[in-house]
Amino acid sequence: QVQLEESGGGLMQPGDSLTLSCVDSGRTFSNYNIAWFRQSPGRGREFVAAVSWTGASPWLTDSVKGRFTISRDNTKNTVYLRMNNLNLLDTAVYYCATARNAMMESPDGYEYWGQGTQVTVSS
Helix, strand or coil, X not given: CCCEEXXXXXXXXXXXXXXXXXXXXXXXXXXXXXXXXXXXXXXXXXXXXXXXXXXXXXXXXXXHCCCEEEEEEHHHCXXXXXXXXXXXXXXXXEEEEEECCCCCCCHHHEEEECCCEEEEECC
């Protein structure tokens, strides 16, 4: 059973850096491709980044390329989202999720979700 929990969110200023963590307490973590999504008020869940079960093939959406990095440590059942040079548009609740199969941008392709962690960027 997969049980995901995100952490690391907070109130940040433009230009700040932050690292989010996604931990699977269900201990089946290494079997899954993992993605980060985000959702801001009034908007649908938006794909941010994904990483394969091996940690290879990191994939980021265009709006965060060059600023965000996704990585994982299967020995710790954890996926990280390192966010640099935050801007106001990064404000959202950030979720991690396990892929049903291949990584994809649609949230329909993901099965298990965490509860989310809030990231607020404000000047």
